[in-house]
Amino acid sequence: MKTETKLRIAIQKSGRLNDDSIRMLKECGIEFDNGLNKLKASAFNFPLEVLFLRDDDIPEYVEQGVADIGIVGENVLVESGAKVKLIEKLGYGKCRLSIAVPKDVKYSGIKDLNGKRIATTYSRVLQKYLAKNKVKAEIHEISGSVEIATGIGLAEAICDIVSSGSTLFTNGLKEVETVMKSEAVLIGNNKLNAAQLRIVERLLFRIRASRTAKRNKYLLLNAPDNKLDTICKLIPGMKSPTVLPLKQKGWSSVHSVIDEEKFWDIIEQLRDAGAEGILVVPIEKMVV
Ligand code: PRT
Ligand code: ZN
Numbered sequence: 179m180k181t182e183t184k185l186r187i188a189i190q191k192s193g194r195l196n197d198d199s200i201r202m203l204k205e206c207g208i209e210f211d212n213g214l215n216k217l218k219a220s221a222f223n224f225p226l227e228v229l230f231l232r233d234d235d236i237p238e239y240v241e242q243g244v245a246d247i248g249i250v251g252e253n254v255l256v257e258s259g260a261k262v263k264l265i266e267k268l269g270y271g272k273c274r275l276s277i278a279v280p281k282d283v284k285y286s287g288i289k290d291l292n293g294k295r296i297a298t299t300y301s302r303v304l305q306k307y308l309a310k311n312k313v314k315a316e317i318h319e320i321s322g323s324v325e326i327a328t329g330i331g332l333a334e335a336i337c338d339i340v341s342s343g344s345t346l347f348t349n350g351l352k353e354v355e356t357v358m359k360s361e362a363v364l365i366g367n368n369k370l371n372a373a374q375l376r377i378v379e380r381l382l383f384r385i386r387a388s389r390t391a392k393r394n395k396y397l398l399l400n401a402p403d404n405k406l407d408t409i410c411k412l413i414p415g416m417k418s419p420t421v422l423p424l425k426q427k428g429w430s431s432v433h434s435v436i437d438e439e440k441f442w443d444i445i446e447q448l449r450d451a452g453a454e455g456i457l458v459v460p461i462e463k464m465v466v
Contacts, residue, residue: 182225183225183371183373183374183377184220184225184226184227184377185225185226185227185246185247185374185377185378185381186226186227186228186229186244186245186246186247187203187226187227187228187229187245187246187247187248187249188229188230188231188235188236188239188240188244188245188247188248188249188250189203189228189229189230189231189236189248189249190230190231190232190233190236190249190250191230191231191232193233194271195233195249195250195251195270195271195362196230198270198271198362199249199362200212202249202268202270202385202388203221203226203228205388206224206381206384206385206388207223207224207384208221208223208224208226208381208384209221209222209223209224210222210226210228212228212230216230217229217230218230224380224381225377226377226381229244229245231245231248233250233251233254234254234258236248236249236250236254236365237250237254237255237258237260237262237365238258238260240260240262240365240366240367241260241261241262241367241368243367243369245367246366246367246370246374246378247265247364247365247366247367247370247378247381248262248364248365248366249268249362249363249364249365250362250363250365251271251273251360251361251362251363252264252267252358252359252360252361252362252363253273253275253300253303253339253358253360255363255365256302256303256358257300257301257302257303259302260365261368262365262366262367262368263365263366263367263368264363264364264365265363265364265365265366265378265382266363266364266382266385266386267361267362267363268361268362268363268364268385268389269361269362269389270361270362271360271361271362272341272359272360272361273339273340273341273359273360273361274339274340274341274356274357274358274359274360275300275303275304275337275338275339275340275356275357275358275360276337276338276339276340276353276354276355276356276357277291277296277304277335277336277337277353277354277355277357278335278336278337278338278340278346278351278352278353278354279328279334279335279351279352279354280328280329280350280351280352281350281351281352282350283334285352285354288311288313288355289313291308291313291315291335291355292313292314292315293314293315293316294315294316294333294334294335295315295316295318295332295333295334295335296315296316296317296318296333296334296335296336296337297318297319297320297324297327297328297332297333297335297336297337298317298318298319298320298324298336298337298338299319299320299321299322299324299338300337300338300357301317301319303357303358304317304337304357305317307355307357307358315335318332318333320332324336324337324338325338325345325346325349325351326349328349328351329349329350335354336351337357339360340353364382364385366378383465387463387464387465388463390464390465390466391460391461391462391463391464392438392461393437393438393439394435394436394437394438394461394464395435395436395438395441395458395459395460395461396433396434396435396458396459396460396461397413397432397433397434397435397436397456397457397458397459398431398432398433398455398456398457398459399431399432399448399453399454399455399456399457400424400429400430400431400432400453400454400455401429401430401431401432401451401452401453401454402428402429402452403428403429403430404428405451405452405453406421406430406432408451409432409448409451409452409453410432410434412444412447412448412451413432413434413435413436413444413448414434415433415434415435415436416435416466419432419433419434420432420433420434432453435461435464436458441458445458
């Protein structure tokens with residue numbers, strides 16, 4: 179009997195990437211039981227087995243082939259040094275790894291870190307960054323609560339993950355250097371076989387379709403026929419806009435797709451060009 183190839187994906191068990199990783203897989207139409215305290219779950223409708231792990235273990239497990247692919251912060255991936263393939267950046271879990279010093283310390287540039295003690299959980303990434311910038315500082319590796327290290331006299335600077343900056347602020351620190359930017363990434367074992375790679379491709383196709391859909395909106399508007407050319411040029415869409423005649427003579431309905439980032443600019447130009455009754459609707463999936 180032929181057994182179906184399944185791909186094992188490792189995602190964070192709990193923490194900042196857990197919810198978004200599960201949401202992304204569900205948006206890809208992949209259904210599985212993500213009940214608490216589960217170590218793994220099999221998808222009901224896609225050849226995927228989900229392993230729930232601590233994020234720090236994911237790069238190594240993917241490198242060793244315990245999991246075939248995984249989702250992890252780029253910061254954790256680079257720090258691990260694991261030899262895996264970075265398949266796709268996923269656009270969530272965005273943050274940066276930064277160096278911060280107490281806010282009343284004068285700081286005029288990276289050279290000021292020479293001879294200083296920097297506390298971090300990211301010693302490998304920090305070491306490379308300091309070497310690249312020819313800074314000789316002492317790295318003090320600690321396992322958590324990095325933000326309090328300067329306050330208790332353990333170090334003169336810290337290197338930690340920042341997103342809103344409020345943790346630095348509440349601990350009297352200011353951000354002075356960005357060591358790396360990070361987001362959640364899909365990684366893969368280097369020796370996946372052809373059947374496994376086909377499943378990765380199917381998964382990637384779905385991930386990209388969901389992400390493209392989120393970035394775009396479906397747009398409907400009414401346009402006077404004598405302004406159709408100007409309006410259609412503003413919203414070229416995927417191939418070209420759809421133009422349908424309205425019952426009222428001299429008017430048409432124009433349908434197209436627009437990039438969310440350009441949304442406000444375009445809407446203003448469309449109104450100036452004479453468009454009316456503009457509707458903007460979310461798109462669930464989009465295959466370009
Ligand atoms: O239990 P496990 O080991 O799996 O999880 P963890 O506690 O090691 O990691 P977790 O869940 O905190 O973070 C997982 C990943 O989320 C990280 O590796 C980053 O890639 C990403 N991420 C995004 C963040 C943040 N934003 C973030 N703000 N990881 C951590 N933080 C922390 C940071 O360490 C600091 O304490 O939040 C604080 C700073 O946040 P702001 O908003 O105050 O600047
Ligand atoms: Zn961790």
